[in-house]
Amino acid sequence: MAQTRAAPAEPLALDVQDWGRTEYRSAxxxxxxxxxxxxxxxxxxxxxxxxxxxVYTLGARPGAERHLLLAESDAASSGIAVIKTNRGGDITYHGPGQVVGYPIIDLGARRDLHAYLRLLEQVLINTLGTLGLAAARRSGKTGIWLGTRKIAAIGVASRRWVTYHGFALNVNTDLAPFAGIVPCGITDGTVTSMHLELGHAIDMQEVKGLLASEFRTLLVASAHA
Incomplete structure (x- = not known):
């Protein structure tokens, strides 16, 4: 007997979940x-x-493992796991003080992954602008930048047009572990954080609230484009 697919939820609704602190594999x-x-x-x-x-995560880009500058045993001794993932992109670091966003979005009605990536970029640019940082895209590079300083990484995947993985925004992140990698394979730039740029600790909940608001607004706009 054929199974009937459940009716999809309202496409413009957005459920926001905060998982708190997680281990990467479990997440x-x-x-x-x-x-x-x-x-x-x-x-x-x-x-x-x-x-x-x-955790250091290695994306699907060929050669990403060459951008891990430490032996995995040395990373482990520093408390940093090394995990291969199936997202797009190269190698990056995740850790405390960083807001990671995982949008689980059905693109079946639009089927345009590039437009979705532009949407993610704009969410981050708008959020950072609200908080006083003039962030932007950088030609030929992924992520969000302040000049040549990368403040957010983006790496996504999709399965049957449903997205997963997403973005990582350095808010109050300790940047020292980035010295153990070539972040995202970039050799002509550095990494930065909101804390470093603004000179004070940032309210993580405020950042999440702004990100969610911008994401919901731009998602609605894209559906009507």
């Missing part, structure tokens, strides 16, 4: 469960926030 498994739920129409579009335990 990835939870992401995959949400992707399956979104594909089957059991949930609507969802934006997840989390803050990972220390």
């Amino acid at each position: 990835f498994a939870m992401q995959e469960a949400l992707v399956r739920d979104r594909q089957e129409g059991r949930i609507g579009d969802t934006l997840v926030f989390t803050e990972h335990d220390q």
Whole structure:
């Protein structure tokens, strides 16, 4: 007997979840469960926030492993896991003080991953602008930048047009672990954080609230474009 697919949730609704501090592998498994739920129409579009335990993640770009400057054993002795992922992009670092966003979004009606990436970039640019930082795209580079200083990384994947993975914004992040990698394979730039740029600690909850608001606004706009 054929199974009837559940009616999809209202496409412009956005459920925002905050998972708090998570271990990367556990968070990835939870992401995959949400992707399956979104594909089957059991949930609507969802934006997840989390803050990972220390980890270097290697994306699907060929040669990403060459940009890990430490032996994995040395990284482990510093409390930093090394994990291969299936997102786009190169190698990056996640850790405390960083807001990681995982949008689980059904693009089936639009089927334009490039437009979705531009949307993610604009969410970050608008949020940073609200908080006093004139961030921008950088020609030929991924992520969001202040000049040649990278403040946010972006790496996504999709499965049957449902997105997962997402972005990582350095808010109050300790930048020292970035010295153990060539972040995102970039050799003509550095990394920075909101804390470093603004000179004071930033309210993480305020940042998440602004990100969620911008994401919801731009998602609605893209649906009507």
